[in-house]
Amino acid sequence: MDILFLAHRAPFPPDRGDRIRSYNILKHLSGRARVHLVAFVDDDAAVTDEDRALLGECVVIPRTKSQVRAAAEALATGRPVSLTAFADRRVTAAVNAIVQRHPIDAVYAFSGQMAQYLPADVPLTIMDFVDLDSAKFDAYADDAIGPMRWMMKREARLLGAFERSVARRVTAPLFVSAAEAALLPGSRALENGIDTVRYDPQRSTPVHSAHPLIVFTGQMDYRPNVDAVTWFARSVLPLIPRAHFAIVGRAPTAGVRALAGQDVTVTGEVADVRGWLAAADVVVAPLQLARGVQNKVLEAMAMARPVVASGPAAEGIDHAGTIRIAGDARDYANAITALLNDPAGAAALGHAAREQVIRRYGWTARLTPLDDLLGLHAERQVV
Incomplete structure (x- = not known):
């Protein structure tokens, strides 16, 4: 054929x-x-x-x-x-x-x-x-x-x-x-x-972070991603003491680069996003406009990371309750803070997310x- x-x-x-x-x-x-x-x-x-x-x-x-x-x-x-x-x-x-x-x-x-x-x-x-x-x-x-x-x-x-x-x-x-x-x-x-062999936390070396690390991954000249990280950096991050936010992805716009500072890292293109995911205490997907299945969410789940996502970012994924859903800035801050304060619970949630991806998304x-x-x-x- x-x-x-x-x-x-x-x-x-x-x-x-x-x-x-x-x-x-x-x-x-x-x-x-x-x-x-x-x-x-x-x-x-x-x-x-x-x-x-x-x-x-x-x-x-x-x-x-x-x-x-x-x-x-x-x-x-x-x-x-x-x-x-x-x-x-x-x-x-x-x-x-x-x-x-x-x-x-x-x-x-x-x-x-x-x-x-x-x-x-x-x-x-x-x-x-x-x-x-x-x-x-x-x-x-x-x-x-x-x-x-x-x-x-x-x-x-x-x-x-x-x-x-x-x-x-x-x-x-x-x-x-x-x-x-x-x-x-x-x-x-x-x-x-999702390739669950490639996206396996046991196969990745985490980057170093001196503070609790929140990670977002994506193409950073794509408008929904730009809007998401801008809102998160300005409205949510100030509500989470001592946390550091890493925006990981190629082609950040001038507006995204301007977010970089003491509590925010803008990486630009990286050779391997898995090191950042492996290091993340929490992965976020605060997209307000999201179509279909978000690969960034599947990748974080496969890497056994606890995920906090918006309703639109989670809508297309059969996550079976293995990720947290948040709405406004206070919802995000509360969900992330709870995970940061409960490492064992966060690890269990991440493990359950990986198991769900293996079952459902090969x-x-x-x-x-x-x-x-x-x-x-x-x-x-x-x-």
Whole structure:
């Protein structure tokens, strides 16, 4: 079987939320079929020989279009910016060439931006929206003012219409959680997993901290993460005496870097996030806007850390009561302080979280539904 895999960001290296998901899906499929990849790449992409060995053809195209140009194209054509930002004739040409060269039996499109490249004559099409982006922009509009509010509302409306039209014509529209899938009729969930061998506290060396350490991990130019750490540093941390807050993740914005001080560390990109997780007395995920399954929460649970998360950050995860949920600043401060004052209880909570992740979120179990969707049952040998 030949599968064409389309991705808005090449899955290499698998070191951030979307790339972790797309990489593990691609790896799963490549063990059962011949997979051809067409993907955009960012500046930090690194495609190794080992990665290419998973694939038949591998076409990666740098994404060079500016947001200003994408917005201008969107306004001129009546399309969502999310689509014009990823509209590229080079991708269209690459897709057409692969379809002509290979007997493509199925297409797996990762992220809604790539739906515009779905070939018309392939019998099986899987559209992995991951999250419902139109709902995200609708939420952004609630906090915006003036022209930006109008732009966010426009994006939500146009993108929502596009998502619904795509869902009606593909074989299976997928989302990262049941809650996300419920937002688009006819969709189903394909949940994220976690590599519990890699994310094992026994395999990691903790960084040193002289004070009780609270850790947040994530891509630090992503707006929900920026808003979360800014709120936490300003509203929650002052309520927790002697604690230190570490913001761990690449590309921190100027606003995030400005949070650094005596009680806050902003690391920027680190070689291995596991050392920070292993050192954490508590991991927090205070996101107010969170779609689907949060990898940062799964990673902390797998590392047997006690987690305090917002309702939205925990919503897509079957945590079975093994993490603490908090709302306002006082809720967070009380939950974190209670864990810091009870190391044995915190350790027990972290252990229970890891056991839950092992039971529920191994990648093999999470991706098995793809075998039925695509008729893939026998492992093939990758050479």
